Amino acid sequence: MIAVANTAIDPDALRTKLFDPAAGAYCSFEGWVRNLNEGREVQRLEYEVYTPLAIAEGEKILTEAGEKYPHLRAHCVHREGLLEIGDCAVWVGVASPHRDEAFMACRYIIDEVKVRLPIWKKEHYVDGDSGWVNCERCSQS
Amino acid sequence: MKSLTVKYFAMFRENAGIGEETLSIHAETAADVFAATRHRHGSDEPLGHCKVAINDVMAAWDSPVKDGDSILLFPPVAGG
Numbered sequence: 001m002i003a004v005a006n007t008a009i010d011p012d013a014l015r016t017k018l019f020d021p022a023a024g025a026y027c028s029f030e031g032w033v034r035n036l037n038e039g040r041e042v043q044r045l046e047y048e049v050y051t052p053l054a055i056a057e058g059e060k061i062l063t064e065a066g067e068k069y070p071h072l073r074a075h076c077v078h079r080e081g082l083l084e085i086g087d088c089a090v091w092v093g094v095a096s097p098h099r100d101e102a103f104m105a106c107r108y109i110i111d112e113v114k115v116r117l118p119i120w121k122k123e124h125y126v127d128g129d130s131g132w133v134n135c136e137r138c139s140q141s
Numbered sequence: 142m143k144s145l146t147v148k149y150f151a152m153f154r155e156n157a158g159i160g161e162e163t164l165s166i167h168a169e170t171a172a173d174v175f176a177a178t179r180h181r182h183g184s185d186e187p188l189g190h191c192k193v194a195i196n197d198v199m200a201a202w203d204s205p206v207k208d209g210d211s212i213l214l215f216p217p218v219a220g221g
Contacts, residue, residue, distance in 0.1 A: 031221045048151050050213070052197055078220060090221045110221060118192065119220035120151035132152045134190070134217040
């Protein structure tokens with residue numbers, strides 16, 4: 001399942017949705033809003049999401065992860081709107097029979113989410129300026 | 142000439158000053174639409190850094206466009 005949320009992400013509540021008697025490993029990733037980017041002090045972030053395609057592309061990513069790592073259960077939630085420093089911007093959780101697959105699947109999902117979902121991030125700086133952020137991997141491709 | 146609805150997102154929307162518009166333009170591919178609307182979205186980014194969707198389906202830049210299509214122009218994404 002993938003979702004776009006306009007309120008705070010609750011990792012504990014999401015984690016319980018992955019409980020599975022066949023799973024011996026759980027792995028999660030949380031992306032947090034930090035106060036510094038490329039030397040500039042960040043006050044808050046604003047995420048714009050084109051939800052219809054973010055959901056469709058996100059479901060593809062989760063399906064791909066399930067094909068690469070069998071018996072995987074995986075969820076991902078991404079925030080939209082205004083976020084403050086320390087807020088959870090994205091959460092990925094996976095459960096699988098073994099830890100290797102759990103680590104790799106979690107990494108695969110967050111890496112693909114960052115470069116494929118139609119989501120844009122605008123940083124609002126302490127000095128009052130603001131600017132859109134480019135994805136590192138996309139800019140290098 | 143084709144009648145196309147062009148939708149702009151994030152930085153592109155702010156540059157264009159509008160979220161979408163219907164245009165009559167000469168365009169065979171999604172890349173042609175990007176080039177024809179450069180004065181709107183204002184992007185100097187290489188196409189490979191941006192993404193496009195046609196009628197709400199992710200597409201390649203060389204995908205053909207037809208009369209009545211909605212072309213969604215996405216600046217470089219930055220989720221996470």
